[in-house]
Amino acid sequence: MSSETKQILTTDGIPLEVSLKKAEKKNKIRAFLLVAPLLLFLFITYVFPIGEMFTRSVDDKMITNMLPKTFKAMEKWDGKELPSEEVFAGFYSDYKVLIENQTQGKLGQRLNKEKNGFNSITKKLMRQIKRNKIDESQSIKEQIMKVHKRWRDVEYWQAIKRTAPPYTMAKYLKGMDMYFAADGSIAQVDEDRRIHRILWLRTLEIALFVTIFCFLMGYPIAHLLATLPMKYSNLLMICVLLPFWTSLLVRTASWMILLQQQGVVNDFFVMIGLVADDNRPEMMYNKVGTYVAMTQILLPFMVLPLYSVMKTISPSLMRAGKSLGGTPFVAFWKVYFPLTIPGIGAGCLLVFILAIGYYITPALVGGASGTLISNQIAYHMKTTLDWSFASAMGLMLLSGVLVIYWIYNKLVGVDNIKLG
């Protein structure tokens, strides 16, 4: 009895546990060093950019840095009446510095986004300052207010104050078609301008249906792959993988050739008399095109996890199910299907997450009704150059994926996922 509680010593008299730790330490360090490059790589290429994206999406320091004195003076301002002389003086001296540095234009543009009409009145003020029309010994408030009547409007000063905090959630609200109203509360944009919400919903819808289509088509293929004799299954496997080895752009382009109104599919429909020649259906530049092309392109991501799971299911299980009295359907539904759930989970998650962020294919074949949120992100990255908005939407997409992953984990359990 006592020997169980007594510390066990090695032959050298060192406690066994200490000795074991020492012996394993070297291995642990060696193992860590082996994965260290990968960890570093992951950090640089994954954690760092996402952090950078996050700061960019909430960053609003530009004006904060441009108008330091104004905001200092505004701290005392209650925001209801026109601000005091101090604020005007602060703004005047800040603006003069900007004019000297020739960066005053940016301020005008930025403030114009906050409230329409800023661009012209800041330009007007600039001209006055350049012509030395402002007498610094007089009340600067009075002089600025004379420049344009909008300088007398308290709403414009409120707009400046709203830009004071160095961080803002405005981009996230914009991504959901909302904005900070003049009084600081959250408001919805007009119904006819709610473009992002439609895009989010459409993205979810397309991703969901593409996942369903992939599952419906991939399951029988994977089953066939797993059960056919080797020589046929290899051929079929190549057919499934062939798209993988073809450039995404080439595949999308070939779908354009197939689906366009004068395309191969339509020609065929006309030939067999399914549709009239002058009434060819639109299969591209709408949702249909996006569905067809994305399903085909993402199909391997469904087939491969399913196949790898099905390959491990012994055919004798189905036989057992049948010999025990289950009809082929019962044997499939009660025995085979539950065993493929890990593969279904992995395939669906993979396809859904890939589909939700899909970009090139919907951009090329989607048209106006087939574009997704990722196309919107790209638009802001490349055309409007509003990177902080693009980052905000990117992060929203990422957190959406994480939420889906979380729900999935609750429903199926991530441990049950088998990717191969």
Added chain:
Amino acid sequence: MSKNPEFVKFDKVDKSYDGKVLVVKDLQLDIAEGEFITMLGPSGSGKTTCLMMLAGFETPTNGEILLDGNIISNIPPHKRGIGMVFQNYALFPHMTVYENLAFPLRVRKIEKDEIDKKVDKALSMVSLNGFETRMPGQLSGGQQQRVAVARALVFDPAVVLMDEPLGALDKNLRESMQYEIKHIHESIGVTVVYVTHDQSEALTMSNRIAVFNDGKVQQLSSPAELYEKPVNSFVAEFIGENNTFNGEVSDISGDECKVKLSNAEILSNAISVKSKGEKTTVSLRPERALIEPTEKMDNMFSGKIEEVIYHGDHTRVRVNLLGNPEFILKVPNSTSNLELKVSQEIKIGWNSYDARALDPK
């Protein structure tokens, strides 16, 4: 209760997968009700194919299979009511032991109480009570095997098929499972068709054994008869150990014949030889040949010991006898044992009855 001697009947069954080779040729086999019959043979001999045809997973290319007088060739597996134990158990890994056993009952729409009773009974038959909630993955190989047996029996099938069920177990467990399956068979009297390539398994368990080779049943008889009286040299070679001499029949009279070897003539029991001049292979069990026999025997020859291997309960002696350097003798380990040494010359004798002149190899 009168038992149907033709409970399962293979009637002139042929089976070919590719249209070129017959894996089962003209199989004629009757299995009596309540019998434990083993299909024994090397791999590729067609025994598993026969089992699969009986279970309904393969269809005979020609001929019929009858179960209790009814042709079942066109009945799908799930309507045959035949229990099956698979080589790798084929337990459903996502179901508990209870659910595995309840599966055949649930698909038959049996009441819950009745299911509980039957599952309990089946589990106690394989002494696995208390394991209901375990998953198959949490059981040892032997326990999984017993669950598989219980599952095949729980819905009271008329016939249970077992496809090398003990193949994956280690030797000791395999032996104890052999007895367990045998006892279960004896206690419930179900008809069992058992497939194996392990001859000792077949000998211990079965009422009758069908030895398969090359798609044909070579011999169908009780274990003892199979061992003592093999009808051809394949069976003699396949079952147990065997010493052989190849020669030519020089004289035949009734059951006895003389076989001329290259350097001697031995008296043998004429089994499948009919006339003088026929080529033959004489088969002799190692334990039927005695060393330095005290009484007179029909055949007495001397040979040189090549090798002595101690086996505990017996000693195996390899002797170069009549030009056969692989002649094996089994000497029981008793105090009266002779001192056996390599390259010693010894006298070996056997009776003509035990030397069976079979078809030539």
